[in-house]
Amino acid sequence: MNLDFSGDVIAQAVVSGIMLGGLFALISIGLTLMWGVMKIINFAQGEFLMVGLYVAYFLVAWGHVDPYITILVTVPFMFFFGIGVFRLTISPILKDALLNQILLTVGLMLVLQNLALGFFSADVMSVRTRYSTWKFDVGPVVIGVPQLIALFGSVICTLAVWYFLKTTESGRAIRASAQNPTAATLMGIDVPRTYMLAVGISSATLGFAASLMIPFYYTSPTVGVFLSLIMFIVIILGGIGNYMGCLLGGLIIGLAEAVGAAVFPGSLSRVFMFTIFILFLLFRPQGILSRRPT
């Protein structure tokens, strides 16, 4: 164990961890929304994000579009991509056993991963934009501008989803469908349409995340494998369907990853993270914030 770290190293790790945590929270909102509303555990969510990352990558690298302008494309694209995939695959078996739905999304995960592998090869692709190296110093700590933007984006996205669900008529319909689909139908809510809207929003948040990530992150066919696990850890910590919990879970895991990487050698920090995850799954599956067990 590396024990000669100074206060500066820890301060840097904490700041990096908070920004990484913002990113983790941002990519997890969609998953917690989908699980919370439809009780569907989408194992292909990381691969949806990968699709978004490739779209953003090609727009920036080949189309020379400003990465933050690509939001105008990635968000609607992912909205309809999510709805398309949902209607083709998940919606026909919405009434089947939960495990069948999980297995279907695992199949989707393999399909998307290996389509990307076949078409774009296993290469890690990243693009240097004019934002990529923007950073400023606060005392001994360096803060990257794109990372900071992603953190703000994460908070804004969380608040937007929360506000939408709490105040709008469509949001109310989504919450009603989540609580009791039968009763919602009886109240005149078109539940299948509401589900579609929820899936669209869930996947649109990934488009938003992809655009914010592309200046400082990378994409590859397997980028979703690790990020999927992160998403699951974050939403279990936060509590399924709890958006503020998701933000909190993201920050905790971001900190665990960054501080863990500074303290543990090699990739052992990952083991630390998985341990937290397993303990939560076992002893507190309802998350940090929820009081009643699910």
Place this chain on the structure above:
Amino acid sequence: MNTKMPYVRILVFGGLMCLLPLVLTTYYLHIAILVLIWAFLACAWNILGGYGGQHSFGHGLYMGIGAYAVAYLVNRFGLTPWVGLLVAIVLSAAAAAFIGWVVFRLSLKGGYFALVMIALTEAAVYIVSNINALGGAGGLEIEYRGNSVAFLQFAGKGGYFYIGLILLVFILLLTQWYKRKRFFYQLIAVRDNEDAAEALGVDTVKTKIKANVMSGVLCAVGGVFYIQYYLYVSPRSVFGESVSVQILLFAIFGGLGTVWGPVVGACLLVPLGEIARAELGNTFQGAHLLLYGAVMVLTMLFMPNGIVGAADRLRKRWQGRSATPVADSQGGEAA
């Protein structure tokens, strides 16, 4: 139907398969051996996943325990894989019992159980990658010694084929035998309605732990066979996500909770996957996994009971067209 018939069928199948090495070229024999390995692993998974209804997404964990136990003992102490096999059985039984005890006692099921197994297996990748004695991320290799029964190594592929075949016939007989035993009836009861099973006096937790141990130990045996055949193991080759997914895919595609389902699944999909890999591997990497993913999606959409389940339904419908309609049950049972 005669109660001996299913056993006879398994033995006849084994006897016919014995003739395969006489007609197959080396390459196709290699594919046949892969079919046997995967069919065996899928059968092992099927005990917990199919009969018990607990879908583990991380059975590569037990397979890895088996493979690493043998590789480590051979490399470090020069022990024969036969000792390694015993150690693998003990270690995997302990691991499966512990995991089962924690997970099932806390009545974790469905998606939560799947996630715990994924997390454990993924954690195993990082743990083993950081242990130098186990070769780190590079993995472990076993020295090739030529024909040697003591070291379970053979010059040709024939030897591996017959060992694989013995294993497969063994697990088929075992499943068939247990199918008529109290333990499997309890297991199926737990799968179909846990509360009702509990109310009728079945110790559901103990039943699930037992199934987990049986399934895990057999997977570890499969892992031992795997390392003896490839003479190489790396963290991703056993603990990798796609390994565990393939194990369960073959069982599900063939037919969950049926004796022959996993064999049918592996017999159909493994050759297809290998051909896709050989034909398209250069131009389209991951063609076989793409195929497996597509098969998984289509199976869930159109044939959630797998091939054996679908065939069974067709057969029953055909036999009893005028009789009562066949109930559409989860994981329909085949003869």
